[in-house]
Amino acid sequence: MPRTLAIFGAMLCLVLGSCVSRPIAPGFAWTYQHNEGEGPKLAYGAPASDNIVLMMTCEPGARRIAISLLGGSPREGLILASGKARQSLRGELVASPGMGQMIEASAHPGSGPLAAFARTGDLSLTDRGRTVKLDASATERHGVTRFFEACRA
Numbered sequence: 001m002p003r004t005l006a007i008f009g010a011m012l013c014l015v016l017g018s019c020v021s022r023p024i025a026p027g028f029a030w031t032y033q034h035n036e037g038e039g040p041k042l043a044y045g046a047p048a049s050d051n052i053v054l055m056m057t058c059e060p061g062a063r064r065i066a067i068s069l070l071g072g073s074p075r076e077g078l079i080l081a082s083g084k085a086r087q088s089l090r091g092e093l094v095a096s097p098g099m100g101q102m103i104e105a106s107a108h109p110g111s112g113p114l115a116a117f118a119r120t121g122d123l124s125l126t127d128r129g130r131t132v133k134l135d136a137s138a139t140e141r142h143g144v145t146r147f148f149e150a151c152r153a
Contacts, residue, residue, distance in 0.1 A: 025046070027046060027047075028045055028046055028053065029044070029045075030044050030121075030134075030143055030144060031043050031044075031143060032142075032143030032144070032147050034150055039057060039058060039059055039060065040058055040151055041057050042057075042143065043055040053069070053070050054067070054068070054070070054125060055067070056068075056147065058109070058147075058150070060150055060151065060153045062109075063108060064107065064108060065106060065107055066106050067106060067107060068096075068102050068103070069103045069125070069127060070101075071100065071103070071127070072091065072093075072101075072127050073127070074092055074093040074103055077089050077091055078105065079131075080113040080117075080124070081113050081123070081125075081126070082112070082114075082117045083120065083122065085111075085115070085116045086113060087111055087112055087113050089105035089106075091103035091104050091105030109151050114148075117136075118144060118145065121136035121138075121140065121141040122136075123135060
């Protein structure tokens with residue numbers, strides 16, 4: 001029995017470890033929007049829905065990008081990484097009507113991981129010890145580029 005338990009444990013670790021390189025959910029994608037009066041938004045979630053995991057917003061010409069993460073831990077914060085660039089962000093817990101709790105943080109658009117994400121479309125998020133890849137597909141990269149251009153305008 002102990003050997004079976006050890007094999008099961010090793011298999012479970014392999015399965016859970018493989019989640020690190022997979023997206024949060026099938027069908028989730030990056031979507032760019034720039035609605036009059038709301039400013040630029042870049043969201044990772046289910047397209048054409050309110051099911052959003054991570055959102056970035058900015059004011060054109062602003063020095064900060066607001067980052068909202070559904071769930072999360074304000075005590076532990078969140079970590080963004082792209083390539084070799086990595087940044088730990090502390091945030092505040094806020095209630096989001098109809099969506100539960102969110103962590104809100106901010107970062108400079110030229111910070112390492114955001115600048116690399118703007119260039120490459122590659123982004124990883126670590127929240128409560130779990131890392132997930134949120135890489136933009138080739139078609140989504142155009143929206144990522146447009147978002148960062150709108151923030152710099």
